[in-house]
Amino acid sequence: GAGVSQSPSNKVTEKGKDVELRCDPISGHTALYWYRQSLGQGLEFLIYFQGNSAPDKSGLPSDRFSAERTGGSVSTLTIQRTQQEDSAVYLCASSLRLRTGPTGELFFGEGSRLTVL
Amino acid sequence: GQNIDQPTEMTATEGAIVQINCTYQTSGFNGLFWYQQHAGEAPTFLSYNVLDGLEEKGRFSSFLSRSKGYSYLLLKELQMKDSASYLCAVTGGSYIPTFGRGTSLIVHP
Numbered sequence: 001g002a003g004v005s006q007s008p009s010n011k012v013t014e015k016g017k018d019v020e021l022r023c024d025p026i027s028g029h030t031a032l033y034w035y036r037q038s039l040g041q042g043l044e045f046l047i048y049f050q051g052n053s054a055p056d057k058s059g060l061p062s063d064r065f066s067a068e069r070t071g072g073s074v075s076t077l078t079i080q081r082t083q084q085e086d087s088a089v090y091l092c093a094s095s096l097r098l099r100t101g102p103t104g105e106l107f108f109g110e111g112s113r114l115t116v117l
Numbered sequence: 118g119q120n121i122d123q124p125t126e127m128t129a130t131e132g133a134i135v136q137i138n139c140t141y142q143t144s145g146f147n148g149l150f151w152y153q154q155h156a157g158e159a160p161t162f163l164s165y166n167v168l169d170g171l172e173e174k175g176r177f178s179s180f181l182s183r184s185k186g187y188s189y190l191l192l193k194e195l196q197m198k199d200s201a202s203y204l205c206a207v208t209g210g211s212y213i214p215t216f217g218r219g220t221s222l223i224v225h226p
Contacts, residue, residue: 043160106214
């Protein structure tokens with residue numbers, strides 16, 4: 001596609017349920033990032049993929065959060081047993097970054113707004 | 118770790134010039150980004166500085182001083198559509214961009 005695509009755009013769920021958020025990066029972009037943005041807060045880094053591997057998972061807030069990337073393309077962020085504090089906009093970005101070297105411009109998707117009731 | 122500081126909110130008048138400052142502390146430095154984010158939309162890239170000095174791109178310019186841990190984004194000839202949040206992001210040794218909380222700019226007539 002022309003840009004980074006994320007789905008769903010909006011998700012309302014009940015506390016305790018699991019959710020999956022999907023990111024389809026720009027074709028050919030090897031690097032993929034997940035961030036989350038809470039109201040009035042900056043972008044909080046969650047996880048970074050280079051190809052299918054995740055060299056940096058340091059931002060995942062708890063073991064309820066996991067992510068995978070397959071075929072060097074689509075990524076899924078899974079949140080298990082959601083809590084109200086998980087409510088945020090989850091943003092995915094991709095770039096042409098090589099395994100070593102400068103980050104390059106990040107291209108962001110529109111985000112998935114998660115509301116946990 | 119990294120620490121990035123920028124003002125929470127600024128207001129300016131249409132047609133004027135505004136400067137949004139960003140100070141940072143980082144272990145290792147590999148570049149500084151500015152992004153623009155309109156409410157409810159994705160952040161979009163504005164500029165990237167890795168060397169000291171001023172980078173100009175149309176109405177927007179970005180300045181970097183690595184020794185001072187300081188950058189600014191300069192917006193000239195402000196337009197109403199420039200009302201948005203401006204995010205400063207720094208890449209350190211890991212090359213993972215760390216974002217500040219953003220500066221909400223309000224442009225009024």
